[in-house]
Amino acid sequence: GAGVSQSPRYKVAKRGQDVALRCDPISGHVSLFWYQQALGQGPEFLTYFQNEAQLDKSGLPSDRFFAERPEGSVSTLKIQRTQQEDSAVYLCASSPRTGGAYNSPLHFGNGTRLTVT
Protein backbone atom coordinates (compact mmCIF):
# COMPACT_ATOMS: atom_id res chain seq x y z
CA GLY A 1 0.00 0.00 0.00
CA ALA A 2 0.89 3.64 -0.22
CA GLY A 3 1.26 4.20 3.51
CA VAL A 4 1.68 2.46 6.85
CA SER A 5 -1.46 0.51 7.63
CA GLN A 6 -2.57 -0.42 11.14
CA SER A 7 -5.42 -2.59 12.33
CA PRO A 8 -7.72 -2.57 14.09
CA ARG A 9 -8.38 1.17 14.16
CA TYR A 10 -10.09 0.85 17.55
CA LYS A 11 -9.93 -1.89 20.15
CA VAL A 12 -11.84 -2.20 23.40
CA ALA A 13 -10.59 -4.84 25.80
CA LYS A 14 -11.67 -5.87 29.25
CA ARG A 15 -8.99 -5.76 31.88
CA GLY A 16 -7.03 -9.00 31.81
CA GLN A 17 -7.64 -9.79 28.15
CA ASP A 18 -4.83 -10.21 25.61
CA VAL A 19 -4.74 -8.02 22.51
CA ALA A 20 -2.79 -8.08 19.25
CA LEU A 21 -2.21 -4.99 17.14
CA ARG A 22 -1.04 -5.25 13.54
CA CYS A 23 1.20 -3.02 11.46
CA ASP A 24 1.82 -3.23 7.71
CA PRO A 25 4.76 -0.94 6.92
CA ILE A 26 5.38 0.71 3.59
CA SER A 27 6.59 -1.95 1.16
CA GLY A 28 10.35 -2.32 1.23
CA HIS A 29 10.87 -0.33 4.40
CA VAL A 30 13.60 -1.86 6.48
CA SER A 31 13.06 -0.07 9.78
CA LEU A 32 9.91 -0.36 11.86
CA PHE A 33 9.01 1.33 15.13
CA TRP A 34 6.21 1.08 17.66
CA TYR A 35 5.25 4.12 19.72
CA GLN A 36 2.70 4.63 22.48
CA GLN A 37 0.80 7.89 22.78
CA ALA A 38 -1.13 8.60 25.96
CA LEU A 39 -3.89 11.20 25.91
CA GLY A 40 -2.47 14.72 25.69
CA GLN A 41 1.13 13.55 25.35
CA GLY A 42 3.65 13.11 22.57
CA PRO A 43 4.40 9.64 21.22
CA GLU A 44 6.84 7.60 23.30
CA PHE A 45 9.19 5.00 21.82
CA LEU A 46 8.44 1.35 22.54
CA THR A 47 10.57 -0.81 20.26
CA TYR A 48 12.55 -0.87 17.00
CA PHE A 49 13.04 -3.53 14.32
CA GLN A 50 15.56 -3.61 11.54
CA ASN A 51 14.15 -6.20 9.15
CA GLU A 52 13.19 -9.13 11.41
CA ALA A 53 15.70 -8.28 14.14
CA GLN A 54 14.38 -6.47 17.22
CA LEU A 55 17.33 -4.22 17.95
CA ASP A 56 15.82 -2.24 20.80
CA LYS A 57 12.95 -3.04 23.12
CA SER A 58 13.98 -0.71 25.91
CA GLY A 59 10.74 1.29 25.73
CA LEU A 60 8.40 -1.62 26.36
CA PRO A 61 6.79 -0.77 29.73
CA SER A 62 6.57 -4.30 31.10
CA ASP A 63 7.03 -7.95 30.20
CA ARG A 64 3.34 -8.01 29.27
CA PHE A 65 4.31 -6.24 26.06
CA PHE A 66 5.77 -8.27 23.23
CA ALA A 67 6.47 -7.37 19.60
CA GLU A 68 7.52 -9.44 16.63
CA ARG A 69 8.28 -9.04 12.93
CA PRO A 70 9.08 -12.60 11.87
CA GLU A 71 9.52 -12.07 8.12
CA GLY A 72 10.80 -8.53 8.21
CA SER A 73 7.56 -7.05 6.96
CA VAL A 74 4.32 -7.13 8.99
CA SER A 75 4.71 -6.57 12.71
CA THR A 76 2.47 -7.43 15.64
CA LEU A 77 2.44 -5.79 19.05
CA LYS A 78 0.91 -8.05 21.67
CA ILE A 79 -0.21 -6.96 25.11
CA GLN A 80 -1.01 -9.68 27.61
CA ARG A 81 -3.33 -9.30 30.59
CA THR A 82 -4.23 -5.73 29.68
CA GLN A 83 -4.47 -3.12 32.41
CA GLN A 84 -6.26 0.23 32.39
CA GLU A 85 -2.95 2.08 32.18
CA ASP A 86 -2.37 0.41 28.79
CA SER A 87 -5.14 2.56 27.31
CA ALA A 88 -3.46 4.70 24.66
CA VAL A 89 -2.98 5.07 20.93
CA TYR A 90 -0.37 2.69 19.56
CA LEU A 91 1.43 4.07 16.52
CA CYS A 92 3.55 2.19 14.03
CA ALA A 93 6.14 3.90 11.84
CA SER A 94 8.53 2.78 9.14
CA SER A 95 11.50 4.17 7.26
CA PRO A 96 13.34 2.91 4.19
CA ARG A 97 16.87 2.71 5.57
CA THR A 98 18.76 0.81 8.18
CA GLY A 99 19.49 2.99 11.17
CA GLY A 100 15.86 3.84 11.73
CA ALA A 101 15.29 7.57 11.97
CA TYR A 102 19.03 8.33 11.93
CA ASN A 103 19.04 9.84 8.47
CA SER A 104 15.63 9.31 6.95
CA PRO A 105 12.11 10.41 7.88
CA LEU A 106 9.67 8.17 9.72
CA HIS A 107 6.23 7.60 8.20
CA PHE A 108 3.46 6.91 10.70
CA GLY A 109 0.28 4.92 10.45
CA ASN A 110 -3.06 6.13 11.77
CA GLY A 111 -2.67 4.18 14.98
CA THR A 112 -4.79 1.80 17.01
CA ARG A 113 -6.73 3.36 19.86
CA LEU A 114 -6.82 0.83 22.71
CA THR A 115 -9.29 1.30 25.53
CA VAL A 116 -9.10 -1.08 28.48
CA THR A 117 -12.24 -1.16 30.61
Place this chain on the structure above:
Amino acid sequence: GIQVEQSPPDLILQEGANSTLRCNFSDSVNNLQWFHQNPWGQLINLFYIPSGTKQNGRLSATTVATERYSLLYISSSQTTDSGVYFCAATGAGSYQLTFGKGTKLSVIP
Protein backbone atom coordinates in the same frame (compact mmCIF):
# COMPACT_ATOMS: atom_id res chain seq x y z
CA GLY B 1 19.11 10.95 25.16
CA ILE B 2 18.16 14.08 23.27
CA GLN B 3 15.66 16.49 24.85
CA VAL B 4 13.09 18.25 22.66
CA GLU B 5 11.19 21.28 23.94
CA GLN B 6 8.38 23.05 22.12
CA SER B 7 6.81 26.42 22.64
CA PRO B 8 4.23 27.71 23.10
CA PRO B 9 2.24 24.79 24.54
CA ASP B 10 -1.03 26.33 23.42
CA LEU B 11 -1.88 28.88 20.76
CA ILE B 12 -5.19 30.39 19.69
CA LEU B 13 -5.35 32.24 16.38
CA GLN B 14 -7.95 34.10 14.45
CA GLU B 15 -8.40 32.67 10.97
CA GLY B 16 -6.02 34.43 8.57
CA ALA B 17 -3.36 35.16 11.18
CA ASN B 18 0.27 34.02 10.99
CA SER B 19 2.16 32.10 13.66
CA THR B 20 5.58 30.74 14.55
CA LEU B 21 6.12 27.55 16.53
CA ARG B 22 9.50 26.86 18.09
CA CYS B 23 11.40 23.66 18.81
CA ASN B 24 14.62 23.58 20.85
CA PHE B 25 16.76 20.47 21.08
CA SER B 26 19.58 19.60 23.43
CA ASP B 27 22.09 17.98 21.10
CA SER B 28 23.15 17.87 17.48
CA VAL B 29 20.58 16.17 15.28
CA ASN B 30 20.64 13.94 12.25
CA ASN B 31 16.90 14.03 11.76
CA LEU B 32 14.30 16.60 12.60
CA GLN B 33 10.68 16.28 11.61
CA TRP B 34 7.57 18.38 12.08
CA PHE B 35 4.21 16.63 12.29
CA HIS B 36 0.61 17.75 12.47
CA GLN B 37 -1.73 15.57 14.47
CA ASN B 38 -5.27 16.36 13.44
CA PRO B 39 -8.30 16.06 15.72
CA TRP B 40 -8.83 12.50 14.43
CA GLY B 41 -5.40 11.48 15.68
CA GLN B 42 -3.66 11.17 12.33
CA LEU B 43 0.04 12.08 12.53
CA ILE B 44 0.91 13.76 9.27
CA ASN B 45 4.45 14.45 8.08
CA LEU B 46 4.95 18.15 7.40
CA PHE B 47 8.71 18.47 7.01
CA TYR B 48 11.86 16.42 7.23
CA ILE B 49 14.34 19.19 7.96
CA PRO B 50 17.57 18.41 9.84
CA SER B 51 18.95 21.69 8.50
CA GLY B 52 18.05 24.55 6.19
CA THR B 53 14.69 25.92 5.07
CA LYS B 54 11.77 24.32 3.27
CA GLN B 55 8.40 25.58 2.16
CA ASN B 56 5.18 23.79 1.33
CA GLY B 57 2.30 26.08 0.51
CA ARG B 58 1.37 28.15 3.55
CA LEU B 59 3.81 26.28 5.74
CA SER B 60 7.54 26.68 5.97
CA ALA B 61 10.21 25.45 8.35
CA THR B 62 13.74 26.45 9.22
CA THR B 63 16.27 24.48 11.24
CA VAL B 64 19.43 26.13 12.53
CA ALA B 65 21.32 23.05 13.62
CA THR B 66 24.31 24.94 15.02
CA GLU B 67 22.00 26.84 17.40
CA ARG B 68 19.82 23.81 18.13
CA TYR B 69 16.42 25.09 17.17
CA SER B 70 13.80 24.76 14.49
CA LEU B 71 10.87 27.00 13.60
CA LEU B 72 7.60 26.18 11.89
CA TYR B 73 5.79 29.08 10.22
CA ILE B 74 2.10 28.98 9.42
CA SER B 75 0.79 31.80 7.30
CA SER B 76 -2.83 32.78 6.64
CA SER B 77 -4.06 30.15 9.09
CA GLN B 78 -7.23 28.20 8.40
CA THR B 79 -9.53 26.30 10.74
CA THR B 80 -8.23 23.05 9.23
CA ASP B 81 -4.80 23.92 10.62
CA SER B 82 -6.12 23.21 14.12
CA GLY B 83 -4.57 20.30 15.98
CA VAL B 84 -1.31 19.52 17.69
CA TYR B 85 2.04 20.21 16.07
CA PHE B 86 4.91 17.98 17.11
CA CYS B 87 8.60 18.43 16.61
CA ALA B 88 10.69 15.26 16.80
CA ALA B 89 14.43 14.76 16.57
CA THR B 90 17.04 12.04 16.35
CA GLY B 91 20.31 12.75 18.11
CA ALA B 92 23.75 11.84 16.82
CA GLY B 93 24.39 8.12 17.07
CA SER B 94 20.73 7.31 17.72
CA TYR B 95 17.98 5.82 15.58
CA GLN B 96 15.01 6.82 17.72
CA LEU B 97 12.82 9.78 16.98
CA THR B 98 12.18 11.65 20.24
CA PHE B 99 9.08 13.84 20.37
CA GLY B 100 8.41 17.10 22.13
CA LYS B 101 5.19 17.65 24.06
CA GLY B 102 3.60 19.49 21.15
CA THR B 103 1.92 22.84 20.51
CA LYS B 104 -1.86 22.74 20.50
CA LEU B 105 -3.15 25.15 17.87
CA SER B 106 -6.74 26.31 17.70
CA VAL B 107 -7.76 28.45 14.73
CA ILE B 108 -11.09 30.17 15.23
CA PRO B 109 -13.25 31.62 12.44
